[in-house]
Amino acid sequence: MIRGTLTAVRPATEADVDMLVAWHADPEVARFWDGETFTREEMRERLARREVDPYVVERDGAPIGYVQAWRSDDGGGGLDMFLVPNARGAGAGPDAARALATYLRHEDGWTRVTVDPYVWNDAAIRAWERAGFVTVERRPPDDEHTSSWLLMVFDGQRGASGERRA
Numbered sequence: 001m002i003r004g005t006l007t008a009v010r011p012a013t014e015a016d017v018d019m020l021v022a023w024h025a026d027p028e029v030a031r032f033w034d035g036e037t038f039t040r041e042e043m044r045e046r047l048a049r050r051e052v053d054p055y056v057v058e059r060d061g062a063p064i065g066y067v068q069a070w071r072s073d074d075g076g077g078g079l080d081m082f083l084v085p086n087a088r089g090a091g092a093g094p095d096a097a098r099a100l101a102t103y104l105r106h107e108d109g110w111t112r113v114t115v116d117p118y119v120w121n122d123a124a125i126r127a128w129e130r131a132g133f134v135t136v137e138r139r140p141p142d143d144e145h146t147s148s149w150l151l152m153v154f155d156g157q158r159g160a161s162g163e164r165r166a
């Protein structure tokens, strides 16, 4: 269990499969996940991927979102996250991202932790800035991205610790 100020992040397990399938089936989640949805079998396979660690975000003991940490060959990697719609806009996403990125950088030995929001996703870009990520550059669409995106790198010195800033 990785603890933030508002949230906790715990490994996703087989017991979460039905919940995760239902979350991804919600158009308000899928539209941020390149329209992808998953069957239960596909979700089981996703949870077992070697290079991607799946986590559930909790607030007050209740599951409110999903975050995955994917490792690249260079010792670093990145985060992908969504919260269920009614949990958004209350600082939980930045808090969970900051907690997980801090753990990966300082306890799990990652050399770098990134996020890769689409340039159109202003809300996510602001959330990642609150979490302590800074924009490095704008990149064009590629195999993993259907439109232009920002490469943002975690710098734990920056941003408010999960709190909303005026």
Ligand SMILES: CC(C)(COP(=O)(O)OP(=O)(O)OC[C@H]1O[C@@H](n2cnc3c(N)ncnc32)[C@H](O)[C@@H]1OP(=O)(O)O)[C@@H](O)C(=O)NCCC(=O)NCCS
Pocket (backbone or CB within 6 Å): 032, 081, 082, 083, 084, 085, 086, 087, 088, 089, 090, 091, 092, 093, 094, 115, 116, 117, 118, 121, 123, 124, 126, 127, 130
């Ligand atoms: C991105 C995300 C994880 C950020 O977590 P969060 O807890 O909502 O972050 P914050 O509380 O800092 O809110 C970020 C912004 O989202 C806005 N927002 C987006 N959707 C919202 C909703 N349904 N309800 C309320 N606010 C919402 C907030 O108002 C805030 O805008 P502001 O910067 O003008 O104040 C979360 O909004 C989310 O799951 N979004 C959809 C999936 C997504 O975009 N994932 C990131 C892909 S890179």
